[in-house]
Amino acid sequence: MKSGSSNGSYDVAVIGGGPAGTTLATFVQRAGFRCVALEGAGFPRYHIGESLIPHTFGPLERLGLIPKLRGSHFPKKYSVRFVSATGEESTPFYFSETITADRAQTWQVERSEFDQLCLDNARKNGVEVRQPARVEAVRFSAGRAVGVRVRDEMGETYDLDARVTVDASGRVGMIGSQLGLRVPVNGLDKASIWSYYRGGKRLEGIDAGETTVFMIPRRGWFWYIPLPDDVVSVGIVADPDYLFAETPEFEPVFLREVERCAPLAARLSRASRAAPVRGIRRLAYRHKQVAGDGWVMIGDAGAFLDPIYSSGLFLALASAELAAACVTEALRAGDCSAPRLGAFAEPLMRGVEVVRRLIHAFYDERFSFRQFVERYPEQKPALIDCLVGDVVGKDMGPFLRALETMTPPPPLM
Ligand SMILES: Cc1cc2nc3c(=O)[nH]c(=O)nc-3n(C[C@H](O)[C@H](O)[C@H](O)COP(=O)(O)OP(=O)(O)OC[C@H]3O[C@@H](n4cnc5c(N)ncnc54)[C@H](O)[C@@H]3O)c2cc1C
Numbered sequence: 001m002k003s004g005s006s007n008g009s010y011d012v013a014v015i016g017g018g019p020a021g022t023t024l025a026t027f028v029q030r031a032g033f034r035c036v037a038l039e040g041a042g043f044p045r046y047h048i049g050e051s052l053i054p055h056t057f058g059p060l061e062r063l064g065l066i067p068k069l070r071g072s073h074f075p076k077k078y079s080v081r082f083v084s085a086t087g088e089e090s091t092p093f094y095f096s097e098t099i100t101a102d103r104a105q106t107w108q109v110e111r112s113e114f115d116q117l118c119l120d121n122a123r124k125n126g127v128e129v130r131q132p133a134r135v136e137a138v139r140f141s142a143g144r145a146v147g148v149r150v151r152d153e154m155g156e157t158y159d160l161d162a163r164v165t166v167d168a169s170g171r172v173g174m175i176g177s178q179l180g181l182r183v184p185v186n187g188l189d190k191a192s193i194w195s196y197y198r199g200g201k202r203l204e205g206i207d208a209g210e211t212t213v214f215m216i217p218r219r220g221w222f223w224y225i226p227l228p229d230d231v232v233s234v235g236i237v238a239d240p241d242y243l244f245a246e247t248p249e250f251e252p253v254f255l256r257e258v259e260r261c262a263p264l265a266a267r268l269s270r271a272s273r274a275a276p277v278r279g280i281r282r283l284a285y286r287h288k289q290v291a292g293d294g295w296v297m298i299g300d301a302g303a304f305l306d307p308i309y310s311s312g313l314f315l316a317l318a319s320a321e322l323a324a325a326c327v328t329e330a331l332r333a334g335d336c337s338a339p340r341l342g343a344f345a346e347p348l349m350r351g352v353e354v355v356r357r358l359i360h361a362f363y364d365e366r367f368s369f370r371q372f373v374e375r376y377p378e379q380k381p382a383l384i385d386c387l388v389g390d391v392v393g394k395d396m397g398p399f400l401r402a403l404e405t406m407t408p409p410p411p412l413m
Pocket of ligand 1 (some may be wrong): 038
């Protein structure tokens with residue numbers, strides 16, 4: 001095809017075939033609208049972000065993916081545990097304490113496989129998937145998004161027209177960078193470095209799939225996430241000034257920190273490294289707006305705060321499902337203006353704000369979850385709601401007011 005020529009007209013063009021993009025495309029296609037998902041990478045492809053939280057169950061069930069997950073080899077996750085620098089272990093926090101039946105268990109997923117499941121499911125639901133198809137730019141006319149310019153695997157470019165363009169390009173943030181909308185998140189400035197080991201120590205029984213968080217006082221924390229085939233994902237999150245004070249290189253910093261964290265090093269004493277060391281120097285960002293005339297942003301393309309509560313995939317799926325409802329209504333009404341398309345943002349952002357406050361609390365040395373629960377026992381269920389992801393569309397006002405008495409509200413986003 002000739003470069004720059006038109007190659008189709010759709011109701012919705014989705015940039016990115018990750019979990020957010022495929023979720024939105026599946027729901028909107030099911031509602032009877034023509035969706036195309038444009039994925040720049042060939043799948044299966046590597047991605048960080050392996051630990052699900054229980055509240056992903058709802059969107060995954062509505063997508064029809066729960067039977068696939070049940071039949072998968074992904075480790076089952078029932079709990080989270082914290083380990084202090086001296087090796088003192090908290091009692092595991094089992095999700096079954098507040099959630100009943102099979103929703104109290106979730107999974108640790110290998111993203112290459114999980115994302116493939118999501119993409120295949122979108123295809124099965126009628127979404128047209130083009131891959132590898134890299135979106136080079138969102139096309140605008142009179143301030144309204146009208147489609148995308150795509151580069152195919154042969155290096156040819158072509159245009160697609162769409163009534164709605166959805167940015168689900170993850171941290172790339174296609175529309176955010178094109179329109180200069182990306183801003184930092186006040187007070188949240190962390191970096192992350194991670195790798196994978198084979199043969200790390202596994203716990204017994206239902207604890208075998210738990211996420212273990214190793215605390216590094218005044219510095220940050222490590223995740224320890226068991227994956228299939230005896231592999232464990234290990235990563236640190238800490239202040240960049242601390243991490244990179246001696247060298248900007250990821251690998252020596254990561255190995256130094258693993259060695260310094262004695263309880264973690266003990267778990268890895270018989271393990272061997274199974275992958276390169278990767279990292280991200282600045283984790284958090286957000287955008288000044290998440291919808292405009294003819295476009296919306298979902299998942300990481302909209303914002304990313306911090307991985308401490310493993311809320312990334314949940315927020316990707318939740319934002320996609322909420323936005324799918326707005327996109328569907330807008331298409332039905334023939335009005336794809338910013339207020340209609342962006343109506344999902346307000347309830348979503350109220351939930352995100354609760355998570356943001358709890359992230360700040362986690363990094364505030366004056367705050368302790370144990371003391372919070374002792375002082376406000378009636379807020380324990382709300383705290384647990386936050387930790388499992390049950391924060392969207394709920395009144396968390398009393399919880400936030402209690403939190404504020406122990407850790408000041410962080411600067412506005
Ligand atoms: C260090 C770290 C640890 C994390 N740990 C967890 C965790 O334990 N649990 C959890 O739930 N979350 C975690 N996350 C977050 C999680 O990885 C993300 O929230 C999640 O992947 C977001 O999904 P998404 O679909 O929005 O974006 P992505 O999964 O990034 O998908 C975006 C897709 O868009 C494609 N794309 C990009 N640009 C283009 C383009 N121009 N054209 C076409 N396609 C394009 C990409 O190839 C990609 O496939 C972590 C994140 C980090 C950084």
